[in-house]
Amino acid sequence: MDDWEIVAPMGDSRSGRLSESHEEHKNEDDTTGIFASLLIPGRGDPMKDQAILCSRKTGKIIYVGLSSRIPPKYYNVHLEKIPVVMPGMWECHAHFMGASPNKPIDFVNLALTSPPEAGARNARVIKDTLYAGFTSAVELGGYATELQRVIEEGSILGPTLYGSGGAISMTAGHGDIFELPYGCSRQKLSVNAPGTDGGAAVVVQADGVDECRKAVRLNLRRGAKCIKVLTSGGVTSRDDRPEYQQLSDEELKVIVEEAGRMGMICAAHAEGKAGIMAAIRAGFKVIEHGSYADDEVYKEMKKNDVMLVATITPLESILDNKDKYPPAMYRKTAELAKIHMAAYRNAVKAGIRCALGSDLFGGPGSVLSPGMNGNEVHLAVKTGGMTPLQAIEAATANGPLTLGPQAPQSGQIKEGYDADLLGLDKNPLDDIEMMRKPKNVKYIWKQGKLVKAPGLDPWDALDI
Ligand SMILES: [Zn+2]
Known part of the structure; x- marks a missing residue:
């Protein structure tokens, strides 16, 4: 030319x-x-x-x-x-779990997906994420720790990935698979599994202070750059409820302590107020979702310099695609969506520092497929009430801050x-x-x- x-x-x-x-x-x-x-x-x-x-x-x-x-x-x-x-944007709540586009997105299907199958799908969705304008992604439960090594060697194209390894969940918590026998659930989603028995690497199930400490170390062993913990229930699993705290204060504190020793900060999946407040008390620096946050929460978040990643994209998608989700998940989401969206707007008004995460976890081409991550930038304005310049700052300069001491000079x-x-x-x-x-x-x-x-x-x- x-x-x-x-x-x-x-x-x-x-x-x-x-x-x-x-x-x-x-x-x-x-x-x-x-x-x-x-x-x-x-x-x-x-x-x-x-x-x-x-x-x-x-x-x-x-x-x-x-x-x-x-x-x-x-x-x-x-x-x-x-x-x-x-600047290239930062996706601050990714999941590269290798979900199939043709099966309902639930933990049972994820647990039964073999790593090579997951890896092949991930090769496609990480490229789609990059091509949506996201040159960096923080992954909070999935295969990013492994994928990053393949991206770095130049074999596949994707954003620079900063993975947490498996999200830490208590037994009967948001990361448990209620449909499977206990031992099977624990093994199939456990971080012990990848490379050994073919289980999905999405969740580490841990109970008690010792197992929580070990869960951090197992993630570190995989190459984690941050630690993700499920401190409240959510909408994707059968029995858990967003309003209750999951994992005790003692367990959460040891996770923060162990992560901190290795220069990592912790992000909490926290929808209900009890789980959010527990995470802040324990020293978490990022709240994911924050659905039931109120003024008291925002005060504590500000005082402790805690960021919010609100993840509105899946709410919108689930509400728009009723037939594509398990009925229980749809029902819970519909209940939650209005409250969550209002909380996001209030957080922005209260001056809480936000980064953007789309929480997309579906298979290639599905309604929640990574690659539509840019929707969260639009939703930061439409739902969160940010100005377009604020939304771009949240999608770029604020992204690396969600990694605390591991943050690279990026996003500007x-x-x-x-x-x-x-x-x-x-x-x-x-x-x-x-x-x-x-x-x-x-x-x-x-x-x-x-x-x-x-x-x-x-x-x-x-x-x-
Ligand atoms: Zn998530």
Whole structure:
């Protein structure tokens, strides 16, 4: 494709050549150059006419600013002209569990899915997640710890994954499988299982202080970057109730202590108030869902610097697709949805720091398939009442904060940060709904490398 006319974007003849081509120009020094007519930095106000240089060697941003100020050694770098550039987004509540699109999504089916089958499906849905504009994903129960190693080696295309390993659940808790005999449930969803007996790696069942401590260590052994704990019931399993606390204060405290020793923070699946308050008391730094949170909860969250990931996408999807879910799950969700949505809006009003997570856990092409993650950005505005700029900050700059000490420099377009960027044709601040559709995310650079562009075959974007 033709290069742009060699004109100085800021009236400066020194600036790099502009190109409209999506072909990656192989600059000798492995530098990717972009010229953004509008740059949304992740945190802070948008800026016009900015140049961004990234190193494909280090995967970091090396320059952001006026093209007229580009350091002389980069004068020859091609600049790809893109109307709007923003940071790659952070999916902060993912599940890559390998669910089948043709079976009801429940723990029994997940437990009976073999890891190779799950892995093959995951290869598809992590690529879909990346292509929706999510260059990083925090996974809270699933196979991300294993998948990340495969992504890193370059065999498959996906976001950078930060997994928790299996979510820690008490027996008869949100992660138990009530339909199976006790021993079977414990083994099939246990983190002991992967690679040994073919069970799903979604949940670690643990009771008592010693087992809770061990559950953290087992996740660490898999490569966890954070710890997920189910501190209240939820809507996906048969008998549990969102309003009651799950796991005792003593058990929760030992989990936080053990995770903290290894530099990890804890995220709580907490829908009812009792489970939320227990998590905050124990020192958790992220509340997932927060369905029944009230002013007292928000006060404690603020005091203890606890973040919220509200996960509205599945609520909307379940309500819109009654026939595709088990009746008990549908009934519970319908009860919960109104309250949960109002709580989200109140949390935003109360100034609680939010990151965005879509909690998508379905099979490829299903109603809850990862790949529709951008809907949560739209819902942050529609349901949560954020401004579009706040929603983008929640989807980008706030994402890494959910990892505490494990947070990488990411989610903002700043020198030294991960060179994960999105190129858009339109300004999402004018039309946030556009983020729902993966096709509106035209270009994606992950660690400085172009991985999505019109006409680019995803296989060609792989490193090996
Ligand atoms: Zn979840």
